[in-house]
Amino acid sequence: MMTIFTKQMPFLLLLLLSLTTFHRTRSSNDHKLVRCNEKDQETLLIFKKGINDSYGQISTWSTEKDCCAWEGVHCDNITGRVTELDLGNHGLTGEINLSILQLEFLSYLDLSWNDFDVINIPTTQNNITHASNLFYLDLSIYFFDTSTLHMDNLDWLYPLSSLKYLNLTGIDLHRETNWLQAVATLPSLLALQLSQCNVTNFIINPSVEYLNLSSLVTLDLSFNNITFKSPNWFFNLTKDLTYLDLSRTNIHGEILSSLLNLKKLRILDLSLNHLQGFVPDEISQLANIHHLDLFGNWLSGSNIPSIVANLSSLEHLNIGYNNFSGKISEITFSKLSNFEYIDLRSLNFVFQFDLNWVPPFQLQHLSLSNTNQGPNFPSWIYTQKSLQFLDLSSSGISLVDRNNFLSLIERIPYLSLSNNSITEDISNLTLKCDSLYLDHNNFTGGLPNISPMAIVVDLSYNSFSGSIPHSWKNLKYLYYINLWNNKLSGEALGHLSNWTRLDYLNLGENEFSGTIPIKLSQNLNYFILRSNQFEGTIPQQLFNLPYLFHLDLSHNKLSGPMPECAYNLTLMVTLPMNSHSYFVSFEWFTKGQDYYVDDDYSNRRTIDLSRNNLSGEVPSELYHLVQVQTLNLSHNNFIGTIPKVIGGMKNMESLDLSNNKFCGEIPQSMSLLSFLGYLNLSYNNFDGKIPIGTQLQSFNASSYIGNPKLCGAPLKNCTTKEGNHKTTKTSQENEDDDSIRESLFLGMGVGFAAGFWGICGSLFLIRKWRHAYYRFVDGVGDKLYVIFMVKLNSFRRN
Known part of the structure; x- marks a missing residue:
């Protein structure tokens, strides 16, 4: 206007x-x-x-x-x-x-x-x-x-x-x-x-x-x-x-x-x-x-x-x-x-x-x-x-x-031309578009060449195949690209080092391969590689992108440990005064379900690393990202315990750590996650009792199954192995106490018998001792009688 x-x-x-x-x-x-x-x-x-x-x-x-x-x-x-x-x-x-x-x-x-x-x-x-x-x-x-x-x-x-x-x-x-x-x-x-x-x-x-x-x-x-x-x-x-x-x-x-x-x-x-x-x-x-x-x-x-x-x-x-x-x-x-x-x-x-x-x-x-x-x-x-x-x-x-x-x-x-049913092969075209929306159609063949001035490209939900054209490396003004749900393949991420203004990247649901590069756009908000064939380790640079708040690397072949770094994901720690938000379109996975996302959810804080081959302990720095709303580490090989600091992630709405090798007790601080609407800790090695609190008891048993040493509501009460262990321990302690009391009473009995017969036997067998004992008893009796009569006469005179 x-x-x-x-x-x-x-x-x-x-x-x-x-x-x-x-x-x-x-x-x-x-x-x-x-x-x-x-x-x-x-x-x-x-x-x-x-x-x-x-x-x-x-x-x-x-x-x-x-x-x-x-x-x-x-x-x-x-x-x-x-x-x-x-x-x-x-x-x-x-x-x-x-x-x-x-x-x-x-x-x-x-x-x-x-x-x-x-x-x-x-x-x-x-x-x-x-x-x-x-x-x-x-x-x-x-x-x-x-x-x-x-x-x-x-x-x-x-x-x-x-x-x-x-x-x-x-x-x-x-x-x-x-x-x-x-x-x-x-x-x-x-x-x-x-x-x-x-x-x-x-x-x-x-x-x-x-x-x-x-x-x-x-x-x-x-x-x-x-x-x-x-x-x-x-x-x-x-x-x-x-x-x-x-x-x-x-x-x-x-x-x-x-x-x-x-x-x-x-x-x-x-x-x-x-x-x-x-x-x-x-x-x-x-x-x-x-x-x-x-x-x-x-x-x-x-x-x-x-x-x-x-x-x-x-x-x-x-x-x-x-x-x-x-x-x-x-x-x-x-x-x-x-x-x-x-x-x-x-x-x-x-x-x-x-x-x-x-x-x-x-x-x-x-x-x-x-x-x-x-x-x-x-x-x-x-x-x-x-x-x-x-x-x-x-x-x-x-x-x-x-x-x-x-x-x-x-x-x-x-x-x-979004949301139509156009079936065409445009692989031989060089499009002059700076903003291109062809999503939700039936376009086939290879990807077209695109103007180097392009800033937005959305070709999601089509049937494009082949690799990303070499000419796309020249898209230096590109800030939004969505290729979700096609049949694309090849090593796609080699272009990332040239896309220095990139804000939104969604390559999910394709057959791309290769490794995640070290050099990434510092402007990235969304980084989605879900359901591809990416392999190798996760570079630590990915966790130091200050504007990143939606990270989805799930359903790939990534391996190795989580990076040991500062996890400087600023927008997952603090909320800016003017939160960046614009229309985006992608599948958002949380609470065990998937949703089609538009601008209402464009600024959700999400980390999804599920269904890879990641291993080792999860760095404690990850649990300091207090603005994260969805965290999914399921179906990996993670070990170690859940630290108490997880209780500080008070915006958490969906937490999935299932199918790993986590162990130890579930920390009591997790009961502080008052917004938690979905929890899955199943099939790990957790033990002990599930902490008592309204939040953790609100989930059904499926959230905890597959942890043989875990007990407490909503699982069975702690009367199985843990209960038998406590009963056995108590029984042993009671038996030990009874044994000590029996030994004490036996010693007292033996001592009394020895003292009694030591004194009485001597008086009975030795005459001098017996006469002396009788004279002593008579003397004590006479003294008590005299004292008693003196006191009685004094009382009468008064």
């Missing part, structure tokens, strides 16, 4: 810009003849103080040099006053100080496409005493820039009565509730661009006397969240609009009837809103319109073909993703000799074109995806010699005119 806007700029604005450019060129050639005004120089230096100039773009701004010779500064060749400041796209950061508007003769100010952080609006700005000459002001930031400049109010606009062009695209204005009144006080305003400004309110009952937009020619409010319904009053304020962009602004209801009063309208963009109902027939009376975009609404009816047929000036038509019905034939387009762009995606039209029809136009862009075109390839498309973009994906095509078809596809830069 931005490109279209630039291309279709109203003539008056182009004239203004041309005059400005001429004036700037003339003044820049003559600036050495005059001296810069001191007051202007001081204002420029104040402006410079807040700027961070990392690229040295304004390093010339110093008092040692006349300010008329400074970068971006242009002066009047007679007066020496600064008239223009052009610093657009200079890589500047820091602060925009609007004190720069104090320059009395400034007519042109462009600070667009920089990376400023703050806009400083001086309190004195509203006290400008001179009449402003400024007619061009551009503070816009890059349309998809993630950083946002905030501006609380637009009061500073009031003195700028000469302003004709105002662009604040990308600046956050959500705190400015009176933006419409502010811009309406600019009587000379011709073009207003407030795209992506977070504008939310739209005044419902304005005062017509107060709001004067009669001069407005261009209005862009796209990518906001205004959520208004049919503000007919607004478009009664101006009759001269030629460009109107209200795309993605949450408009709902029927198409605004007041739009039909804009007889000079040339460009109308209402795409990506919630419009519904019929398209008014009166739109066909907008004789000047050459760009009509209603894409992505809920519009319906069968009258749109007849409306289009009457718009003789139409060049650009985008009405895809609506609920239109009816019939489209050559009659619809017979008067449209200026047509360049058609997008009818996902419409239920019945297409009935005469086989011999030759259109009166030459298209550059044609999209008929998800429409019913087949089974024959539309013959009228063969006549289009200027096509730069052709999308006929999912259109039911199976039959082509071979010669015409091959001639057509060979010359189109963007070609998408």
